Amino acid sequence: MSDLNFEKQAQDYYGKAPLIILGSGASAAHGMSGMWALANHLVANTDTSGLSDAEIEAWEKFCRVLKDGVDLESALYQVAATEELTSRIIKATWSLISSEDIQVFHQSLQNQSMFPLSRLLRHMFDSSLSKINIVTTNYDRLAEYACDQEGAHHYTGFTHGFFRQRAEPSEISSARRVNIWKVHGSLDWFKSPLDDIVALSNIQGIPANYKPEIVTPGTQKYQTTHLEPYRSIIHNADLAITAANSFLCIGYGFNDEHIQPNIMSKCQRRNTPVTIITYTLSDAARKLIHDGKTQNFLAIERGATDDHSIVYSSLAKTPVTVEKNIWSLEGYLSLIM
Template sequence: MSDLNFKKQAQDYYGKAPLIILGSGASAAHGMSGMWALANHLVANTDISDLSDAEVEAWDKFCQVLKDGVDLESALHKVAVTDELTSRIIKATWSLINAEDIHIFTESLQNQAMFPLSRLLRHMFKSSLTKLNIVTTNYDRLAEYACDQERLHHYTGFTHGFFRQLAAPNEMNSARRVNIWKVHGSLDWFKSPLEDIVALSNIQGIPVNYRPEIVTPGTQKYHTTHLEPYRSIIHNADQAITAANSYLCIGYGFNDEHIQPKLMARCQRQNTPITIITYSLSDAARKLILDGKAQNYLAIERGATDDQSIVYSSLDKTPLTVEKNIWSLEGYLSLIM
């Protein structure tokens, strides 16, 4: 496989106006904590005061599982935690990710070129497109900030403003719009004292009597995502995935049950093209894409250094090592623009 072949393949797939899937790697590129850093933060900062003896015992067991090297999601599956302990884990998670998110937002005020995603969206809208879809498992608002820097309206399931309430997609009209389907919730979503879900823009702390609406890994995830607004968000994400002619996965590890089934069905049964750019291909990505039945794929991961990339393509069974960075979003843009 030559450079020319995978560049043309990248451009062909991109030319089909891909649905964008953002995973944790897309945020890690901006310094957001990954699962390991979050696990360490939870062990050190989760409030366990006034818990029952059984809850403290469960918490100690959970911490020990993490210290034994088990990843966060697996640990939360292994140890049964009560609703109260889950609530405290969510608050500790929120405090870490929100502080990092606001720090990045503040930095972006001084740096108009901070988000490669901004340039990608701008380039995609140079066509006749009026709507773009982003599906993400991330809680942070980096996709929203990237839209703002390009003066693009975005819709996440809520009205505009500072105190935002749930709104159907047809309530929010604009000439061009980016739909951001956040299947695990968002830092600005809260359950109010009235028990409805609202969104509060860029606040520093959790308001009294409000609860963050983010879905942490573990068994609670499956219960929570059957409730609103997750049910509608996942439904809309499913529709976007089903309608897409191509997929661009950025830092996505292929480990989420809410995105995977329809995505893989499209790639394997209907040969929908998929491009993956990431720091390191996950085991799940290798199994589903490289070793699976995906017919049209281009996967690029980092090589031995930041300035080296390894390219896997459905056009050739042999991976190609390229001596430049095309595995990051910034690098990928050099292939398609």
Template sequence: MPDLNYQKQAQEFYGKVPVIIMGSGASAAHGMSGMGRLAQHLVAHTDVSDLSVSELEVWEKFCQLLCDRVDLESALHQVTASEELTSRIVKATWALINSEDIKIFQKSLQDNAMFSLSRLLEHMFRSNLKKINIITTNYDRLAEYACDQGRIHHYTGFTHGFFRQLASPTEITSVRRVNIWKVHGSLDWFQSPLEDTVALSNIQEIPDNYQPQIVTPGTQKYQKTHLEPFRSIINNADLAISEAGSYLCIGYGFNDEHIQPKLMLKCLRQKTPVTIITYALSDSAKRLILEGNAQNYLAIERGETDDQSIVYSSLDKAPITVEMNIWSLEGYLSLII
């Protein structure tokens, strides 16, 4: 076991009913593509037929940036894609992530212990807690699948059913509920021909005249998130962040301007505890949390092997190396359950 202080700190932070913040690392643990693989997929599979000469020039510049090893987000910021080209990039992104998401869903049908998140949520609900908030930058539905496996109702901003329409949080009631605030959209959200946003359950292809409502990195991200349903979702995520007793960040890189400012304000001004578990701490996480002025933090990343963890804590200036896996969600659960 690690030094008792770290386990005690993990339990103390967990006892403050954390808001769960999930980033791409939480999905990567299940084999979902990260930005690198997505970039390769976009170059190979984006439909660029019938684009104008100027659009093709932008596309070629974008591909060149990726070939020069510029990361996907920076590359999308460095080009000004037309609405049509952006739409094609969104569709290619959707096709890759959706196919991976559905494979994970199929796999989960054979393995009812697949999601560590299910165990975490079930444990949190063993108290008199009625509501848990998850905030995620991911498009996939792994959090929803984890809720389903744990027989837990979830709400993502829509009514229930196969053709789901926007609904306020008070419209859907249940004794216990997980709110999943998807600040960059979801694979099952689409703009309909009526130009409203609807959610369509478990479909394999984009229906005719429907547009996926996922926000890809780049300049379009800022315009789109000022519109519904993103504005309401981000507003609810902000509310969850400001009311939280603590934060549990799973595979989250601290690189998102929709979540960061309020989260850091709480950690710095109000000393709200934050726990980070991840494969590798991002430069942003190190800068904002470890080297910043956060007072109450516990950050755990993978060491040299899966069975080694490096623990950074506000209790101690020097990190310690622990010969066990406590950096993954499954490993972290061994500290608190």
């Protein structure tokens, strides 16, 4: 029987007011599609009418690669997609994620305790904190909905309202605020006919002459994120990561080159504590905690069933199996509240 006191370790790391990192696993807990479901959707629903022969050939290669079992992100990197083909992939991606996002929002209207993230934010604000930073690679607005359900103001780089324009953090003032740095864009970001980026609230379709601003995996990913507003968002996310005293990673796989180098540098060079809670630890996350360079970590993944958890700790040489759910955000809250 291990004498690891993971509850105290979780509380100690949480007591440092962690920066929250949300990955796709955080949204999957609410039924949002993961990469495999998105891949199948793209194959079935991407509009290829009117594409050139070269674009059709590239698309067919992409579909073949997926059917051979290659993951979506790797498959998209193998396809030299033109701007037009990329635009159609983005629209098909937006269509799936947006419909699921709206469904979650409607569910939340009937369930005031739907988001564990709301309770986490409430608990964090029950201190002297006036600002909380969330960094996410997700397009969906579940973090924003969680803030709304808690009654906390949130800032994503834009003004408030229905037709929102870009605004500096200093322009938005409130007693308490959650900064949500969406490094790959958001379902409500669009390029307008004036070629600027705006955010449109309360819509369920893509307006005429507007283009969704989300960054899908693929060869154009890094080119796009050198442009605004991504450049400023990533810069602010980096500032938040640099200032963080602790990290709480929820469903994050450490597979995004925009943010994880700085996170890993903080953990490995500054010994910043990191807590990881997830359904299944990714290979990159396992490397982070097993290569001996990270000195302060607590990682928890699902065990054999939902009511089992496997705990990996920098304070223990071997993993510990716990017969309760502490791998989900809901379960993790039982450790710190």
